[in-house]
Amino acid sequence: MSVEFCGLALRHPVINGSGTFDAIAARRAFGEDLAASFPFSAYVSKTITLQPRDGNPPPRLWEASGGLINSIGLPNKGLEVYLREDLPQLADLLGLAADGAAPGAVPLITNVMGASAEQIAELLGACDARPEIAAIELNVSCPNVKTGLDIGADPRQLAEVLRAVRGRTSKPLIVKLTPNTADVGACALAAQEAGADAVSLINTLRATALSPDGRSRPRRPWLGGGTGGLSGPAIRAVALAQVEAVAARVAIPVVGMGGVQNARHAQDLIDVGATLVAVGTETFRDPGVGARIAHELQEIMVGR
C-alpha cells in the first residue's frame, strides 16, 4: 500500500494533521512504544513561525456537537529554536539519518506560517538548508500584515505571495489551504499555477462559542482567543465536498483531511481524489488511531 507523494515513498497514505500530534511530547508520555510503532507514514510538525509565540489565553477548547472548537493560537518556540532543539530530537525519533536519508524512516514535513512574503521567504529558506526536512507545508490561514486579509483566502493574493517565495526552496512545497473562503477550488488552482507541489485541506472552520453563563450581559465568548476553529466529525461532510472540488480543479496531489475517524472516512477522501489522508482531532481520542486506519485501509484496498 506504499504511496508516492511529491517524490517521497511513503509506507501508507495516512499522516497527521499539523498541530494535532506533538511527537516529542508523545515520546515522553508513551516512551519507546511510540518510536517502535509510529502511526503516521510522514510526520507533520505544528505550525512554526519566525518569532516564538505563547499562544492564546485559556480557555482554549470548547466541545461542540460532534466536534471541537479550538483557539490555541499557534504556540511555538519560533524558527530558530525549532531548528536547533526540536529538529535533532525529531530526527532521532523518526529514524532520520543526519544527511536526511531515510531508509525505513518517517519523513518530516515542517509546517510554517508567515504574515508577509518576506517572512515566508525567510522560513522557506531556513528549512531548505536542513536535510532532515523532507517537505514544507505552508499554512496560509494567516492575515497578511499588508492587507489584513488571510493570505490564502483570495486566489490572487495567494498566487502573488507564492510566486514571491517559491524560489526559496527546492523541497516539495505543500500549500495548506484555508476553508474559510468563497471558492477553495480557485485558491487551489492559484496555488498550483504559482508553483505549489501539492495542496492540503481542510484547515479548521472559523467558529465560536459563548460562555455557558447565560445571565451575563453582554454574553462573553468562552474562548480566551475570542473565536476559534471547528474540527472533528462535525466538519467531515464539508471536508469531503471541498476536497472533491479541489481535486477536480488541480493536477497536483491533494492531502485530504477533516473529521476522519476510520478507514471508511479516509477511503471517501481518497475516492474523491486525495492522495494522502491526514488525521487530526481523532488522534486526541486515541493516539493509536492513525495506525489502525492505515491497516484497515489496506484491507479495503486489497478487497477491491
Next chain:
Amino acid sequence: MSEAPFARRALTVTGMDELGAYRLLRVADPDGPEPQAGQFAMLAAAERWGGGEEERPYLPRAFSIARRSDGESQFLLEDVGPGSRRLCELQAGDRLWTLGPLGRGFVAPSAGRRAVLVGGGVGIAPLAILQDALAAAGAEAAETTVLLGFRDAARAEGAALLAGARVATDDGSAGHHGLVTDLLEAEIRRDPDVVVYACGPAGMLEGVRALCERADTPAQLALEAHMACGFGACFGCVVPRRGGGYLRVCVDGPVIDAGALERVDEHAGAPA
C-alpha cells in the same frame, strides 16, 4: 513517571460504589503499568459515548487515578456534565476506553519533612493513592496529615477514601465549619517543616498556594484543565506560568510545583 501504552485500551468495569455524593468506579487493569500517585487517565465509555445534550460527550475525560490495588484501578467521579454522568452510569461488566497513566505525579517529600495532604471536593482523588504511596514508602500513618474540604455532609462522605482525614464543610454540616485552608493555616503554624500536596477547586488551590508562599512552605498542586488529548498533542490545557508563557497541564503537570505559578488560574481546578 510511568509511561502509557501507545493506544487506548478497552478495559472492563468491575464495580461502581457509592461514596456519599460521589461514585467510585473500579476497573480491571491487570496488565496496565503501575501508575505514580498524581497521574491520570483519559476515560470514555465504550458504548453510548455521545448522544447526550448537544450530542456530547465527544472527547474522553481526564480522571485522576484514585487508587490502584491488585490489578484494579479506581476513579472517584462527580456528576457535573454529560461525560462524568455517562461514566457514573457504568456497571460491572461494561467496557471502558482508557488511555494512561499520563502526566507527572507527586514527588516524595524530602528527608525530614512530613506530608500534609489538602483536598477539596472530588479533588481528594489523587490524594488517596498518594497516601497509599507514602505509607508504602514507610511513612508512619500518624506522620501524614490529611485535611479535606467539602460543600456539605453528603460530599464529606467522600473523606472515607482516605484514612484519618480531618474534614471541613462550607455549610458546617460536618467537621469544621469553614474552609479547609483554615485547617491548613493552623497546621503550618504548628509545624512549618512540611510539604503540602493539594488538589481541589481553583479557589482552594489558590488559597493553598498563597498560604504556602507566605509561610515559605513547599507545595505541589495537582491542577485540572479542559483537556482534549491528555498527552501534549493539542496545547489546549494550558495555565499561565510564572514569568510568562504557559504550561501544559497534561504533560508539564498535572502536579505542578506551586513556585512555578504566579497564581492558580480560575479554570485550573476541580469542579467546585
